[in-house]
Amino acid sequence: MSEKLRIGIIGAGGVSQLFHIPLLKKSASADLVAIADSDYAKAAAISEKAKIPTCYRDAEKLLADPDIDAVHINTPTNAHLALTLAALAAGKHVLVEKPMARKSEEAYRMAEAAKKAGRVLMVGMNLRFRPDVMVLHEFIQGGELGHVRVVRANWLKRKETWSRSPWLHESRISGGGVLMDLGLQLLDMCWWVLGRPKVKRVTATTSKDRLNLRVEDTFSAYFCFHGGAALQLNSTWAYLSDESAAMTVFSGNKGLAELNPLKITKEIHGSLVNVTPAGPQLRAQSLYNKSFEYEFEHFHNVINGKAKLVSPAEDAAHMLEVIEATYRSAAENREVQIGAES
Numbered sequence: 001m002s003e004k005l006r007i008g009i010i011g012a013g014g015v016s017q018l019f020h021i022p023l024l025k026k027s028a029s030a031d032l033v034a035i036a037d038s039d040y041a042k043a044a045a046i047s048e049k050a051k052i053p054t055c056y057r058d059a060e061k062l063l064a065d066p067d068i069d070a071v072h073i074n075t076p077t078n079a080h081l082a083l084t085l086a087a088l089a090a091g092k093h094v095l096v097e098k099p100m101a102r103k104s105e106e107a108y109r110m111a112e113a114a115k116k117a118g119r120v121l122m123v124g125m126n127l128r129f130r131p132d133v134m135v136l137h138e139f140i141q142g143g144e145l146g147h148v149r150v151v152r153a154n155w156l157k158r159k160e161t162w163s164r165s166p167w168l169h170e171s172r173i174s175g176g177g178v179l180m181d182l183g184l185q186l187l188d189m190c191w192w193v194l195g196r197p198k199v200k201r202v203t204a205t206t207s208k209d210r211l212n213l214r215v216e217d218t219f220s221a222y223f224c225f226h227g228g229a230a231l232q233l234n235s236t237w238a239y240l241s242d243e244s245a246a247m248t249v250f251s252g253n254k255g256l257a258e259l260n261p262l263k264i265t266k267e268i269h270g271s272l273v274n275v276t277p278a279g280p281q282l283r284a285q286s287l288y289n290k291s292f293e294y295e296f297e298h299f300h301n302v303i304n305g306k307a308k309l310v311s312p313a314e315d316a317a318h319m320l321e322v323i324e325a326t327y328r329s330a331a332e333n334r335e336v337q338i339g340a341e342s
Contacts, residue, residue: 103320128189140194149229
């Protein structure tokens with residue numbers, strides 16, 4: 001393997017154009033050498049504009065290229081399983097975008113295939129790589145807030161004319177609605193910051209009467225974890241406000257932490273003290289962009305043996321199990337035990 005990894009991208013949609021291509025073009029550890037998409041005209045235009053050396057109509061041809069070390073799979077979710085299995089069989093390392101798969105069964109098949117192939121399979125849970133989230137993870141895992149018992153998390157996108165990729169509201173392609181889109185990311189971030197405790201049970205509600213799509217546009221869920229923590233999680237694609245909103249609060253017996261913006265308050269000698277790390281606060285969009293940059297850098301470091309995988313396939317598969325239980329709770333209007341017979 002050369003000093004710089006040779007990367008191919010499968011899928012020429014928005015996430016590739018906004019994040020993967022521009023960041024890989026600036027990367028010091030990788031070269032973007034190929035792109036493939038079934039819409040060849042779009043892929044060819046992007047390839048020409050971004051000066052990507054090779055453009056393929058078929059992913060299979062990209063995977064057969066012996067000069068490619070790793071691939072980023074950025075297609076609709078229903079294609080992730082087949083493309084990941086094919087990439088691993090071709091000896092490529094894989095970074096697959098979130099959601100990893102439509103169902104946990106698909107995700108576990110992908111994880112097992114990576115083990116058998118001896119290749120890195122990383123899931124693009126980029127919120128784990130936001131600078132503020134990484135700081136918060138270290139604070140909480142270091143016991144700075146004491147025992148965190150209550151977490152409240154909201155990701156509310158304002159209601160507007162539906163203009164995103166239409167496959168997102170086709171459950172056979174996406175696996176679900178806003179719960180699989182925004183909810184999965186926020187749940188995973190909170191779970192990771194808490195130290196990945198086992199989820200005991202969930203109670204949830206969903207609705208689809210704001211956007212009139214075939215999938216839920218709004219949900220609310222309450223998760224209980226082993227160790228005593230609880231998470232109240234809310235998300236919507238149809239927030240009835242002129243601005244979107246996002247805020248997460250971790251409440252411990254020694255302090256409180258908030259995101260958007262990051263603020264950490266601790267009780268010290270009987271007084272509440274702001275202990276947020278010094279430095280200018282980045283805008284939320286800058287933090288989000290930075291998360292992809294750090295994610296890609298981490299993927300390259302793992303492949304080169306310089307880092308331990310932070311976002312493994314097994315984590316993503318487990319989160320999909322929890323999401324499935326959440327849907328079941330909403331559908332059956334009851335609390336669902338995670339991993340228990342029901």
